[in-house]
Amino acid sequence: MSDFNAVAFRQHFPFFVNQPAWVYLDNAATTHKPKAVLEATDHFYRTQNSNVHRGAHQLSQVATTLYEDARLAVKNYLNAADVAEIIFTSGTTAALNQLAFGLMHTVLKPGDRIVISALEHHANIVSWQLHCQRFGVIIDVIPLNADLQIDLDAYQKLLALSPKVVSLTQVSNTLGTILPLENMLREAKAAGAITVVDGAQGIAWQRPDVQQLAADFYCFSAHKLYGPTGIGVLYGKKALLEQLTPLQGGGEMIESVSFAGSHFNKLPARLEAGTPNIAGAIGLAAAIAFLSQFDAEQLKSYKRLLLKTFHDGLQQIPGIVLLSKLENNAGILTLNVAGEHPADLASLLNEQQIAVRAGLHCTMPLFELLEQPGAVRFAFAPYNLISEVEQCLTALAQAVEILAA
Known part of the structure; x- marks a missing residue:
């Protein structure tokens, strides 16, 4: 080659x-956008624009097919087990906020612990902080050693406290440091933790295989991968996604509504409230197709x-x-x-x-x-x-x- x-x-x-x-x-x-991404989004708006899932007309059916084909493209790129494990969000920040809100209302209980690192972006700090004090959940931070690398000895001590969640960046957006995620995630799983990866920077460095990586959740933004802004992905194992309380309500995430209460739709619609970023999803699929040539x-x-x-x-x-x-x-x-x-x-x-x-x-x-x-x-x-x-x-x-x- x-x-x-x-x-x-x-x-x-x-x-x-x-x-x-x-x-x-x-x-x-x-990142900047290749011609293929620009053409894909422009073509949709010029010739195929319609809302998804709801219309009986052909334009809506075409838009729905394009949108769900984009989900399939992401599923294949990440090597997810099921297309329902791909949730479209507005970006990594939205994905992490959905996780923090969803887990805090279901899995996490007072006295539980969350482990993050000293390298984290605010989105992987504040999203948890918004709920931790209210629900009595403790955040532990893995320190850095003298070389500004993750202190793995300190990490082992935090794992010994049996955290319920370990949420780590794949690559530091500030220093460029690549975390030793494979080992860290395996150790977290052995300690009984749910594992979350902020892949905002990592997605452009290394294509993840989520069936091999010991990550229960993986989040990324399309615009870091030569795709459009305003679209991102929350990958999660299906059984865990089903435990998340939806952060937003309305639209296709509803199966039935009455004034007495509502029943949520099945995945992935359950976690995708409102009109989605259809052109963004199409642009992300085009970015994936573009990158796959190299x-x-x-x-x-x-x-x-x-x-x-x-x-x-x-x-x-x-x-x-x-x-x-x-x-x-x-x-x-x-x-x-x-x-x-x-x-x-x-x-x-x-x-x-x-x-x-x-x-x-x-x-x-x-x-x-x-x-x-x-x-x-x-x-x-x-x-x-x-x-x-x-x-x-x-x-x-x-x-x-x-x-x-």
């Missing part, structure tokens, strides 16, 4: 034709090359404080310039049309631990070029000189 061709891959993305001057390194926030290991290998090139170049720039580690990294490097605010560095890069993200990256507890006011994040995708990495390093060196003046 030939080596990965980044230039050819990039040509699938109209953004880079329309904005050739921009170096886009904000891929952890959202060798996943080649994509990962190329991202490692981008990361290493950038990391090695940073060693030549004085004053850089690198927070991320090169090893065990999914393509994200976060850094600061000593003594300078991260927003100032990002602003100088923006002037040279280099798109990065500065701030706390929805991980305030992590930055409190790091004792940093925030950081600048560089996140790579396979459509980025080595020449762009070199351009970014030159711009960084110039920015450091300006800040030091």
